[in-house]
Amino acid sequence: MSDSTLHLAVALDGLGWHPAAWRISPADPTAPLSPRWWATLAGEAERAALDMVTLEDSLDLQSGAADGPDGHTDQVRGRLDALLVAARIAPLTRHIGLLPTTSVTHTEPFHVSTAVATLDHVSGGRAGWRPRVSARRSEARHFGRRDLPILDPTRLDDPETVRLIGDLFAEAGDAVEVVRRLWDSWQDDAEIRDVATGRFVDRDRLHYINFTGRWFSVKGPSIVPRPPQGQPVVAALAHSSVPYAFAARHADVVFVTPADAGHAAAIVAEIRAAEEVVGRTGPPLRILADLLVLLDETPALARGRRARLNNLASTDLHSDATTFTGTPGQLADLIQEWQRSGLAGFRLRPAVLPDDLTAITRALVPALRDRNLFRAGYPGGTLRDLLGLPRPANRYAAESTA
Amino acid sequence: MPKQIILAAHFPGVNNTTVWSDPDSGSQIDFASFVHLARTAERGLFDFFFLAEGLRLREQRGRIHDLDVVGRPDTLTVLAALAAVTTHLGLAGTLNATFREPYELARQLATLDHLSGGRAAWNVVTTSDAFTGENFRRGGFLDRSLRYERAAEFVSATRQLWESWPADAVVGDRASGRYLSAADPGTFGHHGDQFDIAGHFTVPRSPQLHPVILQAGDSPDGREFAAASADAIFSRHGTLEAGQEFYRDVKSRLDRHGRQPDDLKIIPGVTVVLGDTDAEAQEKAHHIRRQQFSPQTALLLLEQLWNRDLSGHDPDGPLPTIDPDVSGEAISRGRAGMHADPVATARQWRTLAEEKGLGIRDLIIEVAGRQSFVGTPQQVAERMNHFVQSDAADGFILVPHLTPGGLDEFVDQVVPLLQEKRVFRTRYTGTTLREHLGLGAARPVSPTVASA
Numbered sequence: 001m002s003d004s005t006l007h008l009a010v011a012l013d014g015l016g017w018h019p020a021a022w023r024i025s026p027a028d029p030t031a032p033l034s035p036r037w038w039a040t041l042a043g044e045a046e047r048a049a050l051d052m053v054t055l056e057d058s059l060d061l062q063s064g065a066a067d068g069p070d071g072h073t074d075q076v077r078g079r080l081d082a083l084l085v086a087a088r089i090a091p092l093t094r095h096i097g098l099l100p101t102t103s104v105t106h107t108e109p110f111h112v113s114t115a116v117a118t119l120d121h122v123s124g125g126r127a128g129w130r131p132r133v134s135a136r137r138s139e140a141r142h143f144g145r146r147d148l149p150i151l152d153p154t155r156l157d158d159p160e161t162v163r164l165i166g167d168l169f170a171e172a173g174d175a176v177e178v179v180r181r182l183w184d185s186w187q188d189d190a191e192i193r194d195v196a197t198g199r200f201v202d203r204d205r206l207h208y209i210n211f212t213g214r215w216f217s218v219k220g221p222s223i224v225p226r227p228p229q230g231q232p233v234v235a236a237l238a239h240s241s242v243p244y245a246f247a248a249r250h251a252d253v254v255f256v257t258p259a260d261a262g263h264a265a266a267i268v269a270e271i272r273a274a275e276e277v278v279g280r281t282g283p284p285l286r287i288l289a290d291l292l293v294l295l296d297e298t299p300a301l302a303r304g305r306r307a308r309l310n311n312l313a314s315t316d317l318h319s320d321a322t323t324f325t326g327t328p329g330q331l332a333d334l335i336q337e338w339q340r341s342g343l344a345g346f347r348l349r350p351a352v353l354p355d356d357l358t359a360i361t362r363a364l365v366p367a368l369r370d371r372n373l374f375r376a377g378y379p380g381g382t383l384r385d386l387l388g389l390p391r392p393a394n395r396y397a398a399e400s401t402a
Numbered sequence: 403m404p405k406q407i408i409l410a411a412h413f414p415g416v417n418n419t420t421v422w423s424d425p426d427s428g429s430q431i432d433f434a435s436f437v438h439l440a441r442t443a444e445r446g447l448f449d450f451f452f453l454a455e456g457l458r459l460r461e462q463r464g465r466i467h468d469l470d471v472v473g474r475p476d477t478l479t480v481l482a483a484l485a486a487v488t489t490h491l492g493l494a495g496t497l498n499a500t501f502r503e504p505y506e507l508a509r510q511l512a513t514l515d516h517l518s519g520g521r522a523a524w525n526v527v528t529t530s531d532a533f534t535g536e537n538f539r540r541g542g543f544l545d546r547s548l549r550y551e552r553a554a555e556f557v558s559a560t561r562q563l564w565e566s567w568p569a570d571a572v573v574g575d576r577a578s579g580r581y582l583s584a585a586d587p588g589t590f591g592h593h594g595d596q597f598d599i600a601g602h603f604t605v606p607r608s609p610q611l612h613p614v615i616l617q618a619g620d621s622p623d624g625r626e627f628a629a630a631s632a633d634a635i636f637s638r639h640g641t642l643e644a645g646q647e648f649y650r651d652v653k654s655r656l657d658r659h660g661r662q663p664d665d666l667k668i669i670p671g672v673t674v675v676l677g678d679t680d681a682e683a684q685e686k687a688h689h690i691r692r693q694q695f696s697p698q699t700a701l702l703l704l705e706q707l708w709n710r711d712l713s714g715h716d717p718d719g720p721l722p723t724i725d726p727d728v729s730g731e732a733i734s735r736g737r738a739g740m741h742a743d744p745v746a747t748a749r750q751w752r753t754l755a756e757e758k759g760l761g762i763r764d765l766i767i768e769v770a771g772r773q774s775f776v777g778t779p780q781q782v783a784e785r786m787n788h789f790v791q792s793d794a795a796d797g798f799i800l801v802p803h804l805t806p807g808g809l810d811e812f813v814d815q816v817v818p819l820l821q822e823k824r825v826f827r828t829r830y831t832g833t834t835l836r837e838h839l840g841l842g843a844a845r846p847v848s849p850t851v852a853s854a
Contacts (some may be wrong), residue, residue, distance in 0.1 A: 078604055
């Protein structure tokens with residue numbers, strides 16, 4: 001499949017990305033605690049042959065405050081562990097990629113690596129993973145192993161803050177490096193089951209990763225045999241130069257938040273430059289633009305829905321991603337225009353679930369197909385295959401045959 | 403009504419109990435293997451499925467141990483996926499408290515409980531093993547004497563987190579716009595020697611409130627920890643008498659903690675070999691033992707007692723004349739020590755080998771643990787029931803030697819006999835694992851919800 005294929009992901013969270021989504025969603029307000037909810041949404045996305053669903057997560061209550069909870073009683077609070085939700089729906093889906101988010105600031109790289117590798121095994125090669133930096137002091141207090149200051153979102157250029165964020169991303173980079181080395185620590189053919197010699201594995205095909213860094217050391221090998229994709233898909237959400245460089249070094253896919261087509265082109269250029277700077281090898285990042293989408297049959301109906309939601313939330317919608325309000329046809333126009341900026345695709349955040357998801361699957365996707373922009377079905381294969389990413393050679397196998 | 407038997411299915415592990423050389427041995431990693439065993443257990447109306455955990459590949463003489471099954475999936479991820487293909491079966495896993503933090507594990511287990519409709523269970527283990535610690539940012543920092551202190555504090559903090567969302571926290575009243583009954587739910591604070599944590603938990607109260615807690619230690623500290631904190635013990639006692647003694651001891655400890663004898667279930671791990679006749683079963687059992695103890699494995703187990711490189715010895719030849727090395731560093735790592743007095747044990751083994759004329763492999767087969775129940779389905783059902791009715795156990799965790807079909811025969815042939823005896827359910831009457839096990843509703847540990 002050529003790289004010009006449009007890639008479409010849907011970001012799932014709670015009852016949708018608008019803070020008042022639960023007020024107008026037909027679903028039970030506690031539906032996100034039920035496995036049925038996630039299975040239904042993933043099944044809907046799969047029927048439209050979307051590339052993947054992403055699942056949000058945080059080691060903290062949802063909050064609009066700089067630190068700790070924000071006192072809201074009128075918004076959805078509480079969330080399940082995203083990786084386990086992905087595992088729960090894996091046996092109920094067949095083709096769609098499953099990409100959960102995991103914090104890497106407070107978790108063990110070994111556990112994360114084996115969990116994502118196992119998700120890849122149980123899903124037959126459909127696992128992805130978004131490592132997330134936890135910079136909030138309130139999250140750190142949940143673990144009691146380090147102190148973090150409260151970051152002032154209006155003073156992110158403060159030198160101390162710059163240093164701290166640099167460190168957190170560097171540490172996250174080490175975590176991804178460990179996770180990836182562990183995925184390679186078993187060669188694909190390590191299991192030999194040789195009855196004559198009594199050996200189950202050829203231990204020369206198992207490798208210590210011997211990672212030593214500023215924050216931690218990990219010996220290896222993994223306990224989980226190499227996942228079907230070799231390396232499950234790693235994605236990063238990035239808004240600025242530090243995370244762009246992080247993505248260029250460590251990720252396969254990057255989610256970005258352009259304001260318009262021109263901005264998208266500028267971001268793509270910045271990311272390509274970052275790939276040069278970090279000496280990226282392997283395929284270039286697949287760059288997907290995030291859009292929060294609020295869809296309806298006419299522009300006026302869509303605007304009315306948005307006004308109703310904002311009114312219910314008694315605030316205007318604040319989002320890191322651009323909000324699109326309009327018809328599926330208009331969204332198809334926008335996708336077609338922005339894609340020319342060098343984007344590989346889009347990650348759509350439905351404002352209200354399941355309504356805006358079904359508008360994507362039942363109206364937007366057919367509109368894109370009418371324009372020959374999106375495939376008619378799944379070609380078969382792994383998530384890497386779907387994204388046009390080759391299965392990487394094992395770094396240790398290459399070493400041991402060199 | 404006679405005492406009802408608890409049954410659980412252990413996914414075959416990474417030790418020589420699991421026979422991989424048999425033509426019927428399937429993958430230890432393909433999800434289909436887990437589905438097969440879990441569905442077989444559910445077809446047999448078992449209480450729960452059990453999956454152990456690995457955090458470091460075992461080593462012998464500084465090299466990765468390659469004679470047993472090597473490699474396994476992440477416990478929680480497999481259990482969450484199995485929740486999709488089962489409806490009643492409890493889903494239990496070993497999760498090491500040394501290399502985890504309460505906030506993270508509490509939310510994973512509460513998530514599993516939501517995703518399975520109240521079927522989650524946690525086998526609490528700790529390790530002081532710096533060898534395993536080399537895979538973790540925390541390292542092997544835990545002193546051996548602090549293992550149960552950490553386990554107890556971990557469980558206590560975890561239960562506080564599970565209770566941190568009041569039962570009525572989520573209102574979800576669209577008309578009034580009230581999602582929560584009160585702002586900032588999930589408030590918690592735990593300030594102890596192992597953990598000093600505070601904040602807000604993210605997972606609303608799960609169906610069981612407290613997922614079931616299992617514990618597997620047999621030491622006095624382990625028994626006391628179980629009596630104070632666990633819902634079930636995964637024990638290992640071969641004989642009826644040893645089982646009864648353990649059962650009496652552990653149940654007698656409950657009163658001190660304000661608990662009733664039925665609040666803690668005793669479930670030994672057992673193996674079963676079935677045959678159409680007793681002789682056939684015995685013959686099968688012997689064949690399985692020979693598969694479990696290949697010539698290479700026999701030498702390796704001998705090395706673990708001798709703590710010396712014995713790779714030059716003939717597996718069919720006599721035992722080493724030299725005594726075990728008791729001063730050197732252990733040559734086997736990633737596995738608990740098994741011999742209290744290696745020199746004395748070695749002498750016993752030599753004497754036995756000489757008396758019976760056994761070579762190394764046959765001696766190892768002779769001294770290794772026998773399968774727990776060998777016989778016709780009728781005999782096995784009778785013996786298992788006798789074990790339970792005479793208070794040597796409350797039930798069993800069956801450890802099959804084959805993946806994934808190792809429980810098929812048991813479910814088809816023994817379960818119906820236990821049902822005929824009216825000592826095993828003929829349908830699931832509850833939906834949660836606590837209900838299957840006959841445990842009451844979880845009793846909250848927090849006197850009140852902590853205030854911020």
